[in-house]
Amino acid sequence: MSVIATCLEMLGAEIAARSAAIGRRVNIGALGVSDRGGHIALSPPDHRSPNRATQMVRASDGWIAVNMAREDDREMLPAWLGGDIGTDFWEAIAEGARRRPARDLVDAGVLLGIPVARVCEVAAADCNVPLITMAQSGRTRREALRVVDLSALWAGPLVGSVFAALGASVMKVESSRRADPTWESMPRFNACLNGGKTLRRHDLTSPAGQADLHRAVLEADVLVTSARPRAFEGLGLSPRSVFADNPDLIWVAVTGYGWEEPGASRVAFGDDAAAAGGLVGWDRGAPQFLGDALADPVTGLAGAAGALRVLEAGGGGVIVDAAMARCAAGAAAVCGLARAA
DSSP states (O other), rough: OOOGHHHHHHHHHHHHHHHHHHHHHHHHHHOOOOOOOOBBOOOOSSSBOOSSSSSEEEEEEEEEEEOSSSHHHHHTTTHHHHHOOOOOOHHHHOOOOOOSSSSHHHHHHHHHHEEEEEOOOOSSSSSSOEEEEOOOOOOOOSSSEEEEEEOTTHHHHHHHHHHHHTOOOEEEEEEEBOTTTTTOOOOHHHHHHHHTEEEEOOOOOHHHHHOOOOOOOHHSSSEOOOOOOGTTTTTTTHHHHHHHTTTTTTTEEEESSOSTSSSTTTTOOOOHHHHHTOOEEEETTTTEEEETTTTTHHHHHHHHHHHHHHHHHHOOOOEEEEEHHHHHHHHHTTTTSSOOO
């Protein structure tokens, strides 16, 4: 994590200053949410990520990062590579990729929902997240902020944990059919991320569950999500209608490649998004991972800082577009990492 320490320190300092201006000063270091070492089995990074779920793979004209953490993605490999996989899927990926251009591999992976990225495909000058104006806000500051955290895994819940530390009332909403996997995979880290929140589980496929969620969002000051935009129509949370009913809302949208196209439909996780943003090292012309899912903590802190910036200015009616690949690219720029060997 030391490679991005400068970036995390800058974001932590901004969060501390802006949270103090709003109410309670938040010390990111004390939360224990920016590093999951000790909570999950990790190996030293090389061409493989520390959790060994993602690898750098040579294409015919460059490098890609492929994330195979999910069994569903491994089942899509024959369609992606156009042939049988055999017993070693990483060997099959390496063999199939070296004959095809990186762009073709990424485009085909996007269509199949596979988390795959071309190394250094996204550039950014810093970690400031853009804002998408959705409504004209007439916000008046409340005594206690109300936050609905609909996110899972790391980056999104980190945003919610910052608001919980600020003293906001944070409700973590989960599907009763699909809980956040970190409850079981990393219970102590989950406690760091979500321990200060109130948990509510609803059947989000049912009209009643969606109605409960909709009511909570309409009463919220901040909404935190970590799904692609198309997922919210099915939850009864059309962004247009949500902002029409709650024009003061600040929606922190953690995505892989941004809220708007061309990247809105892409899947990403912390390691492949870090590679996409160039948050990598180079060894004899080959990219190497520098740490564990580095795009996650950077994006979580950048998203929280963006939301606090809006709150401090008395604004609302915006989507805080916290794209992991773009935040990783900003971190790479801040830390002075080379874009190529």
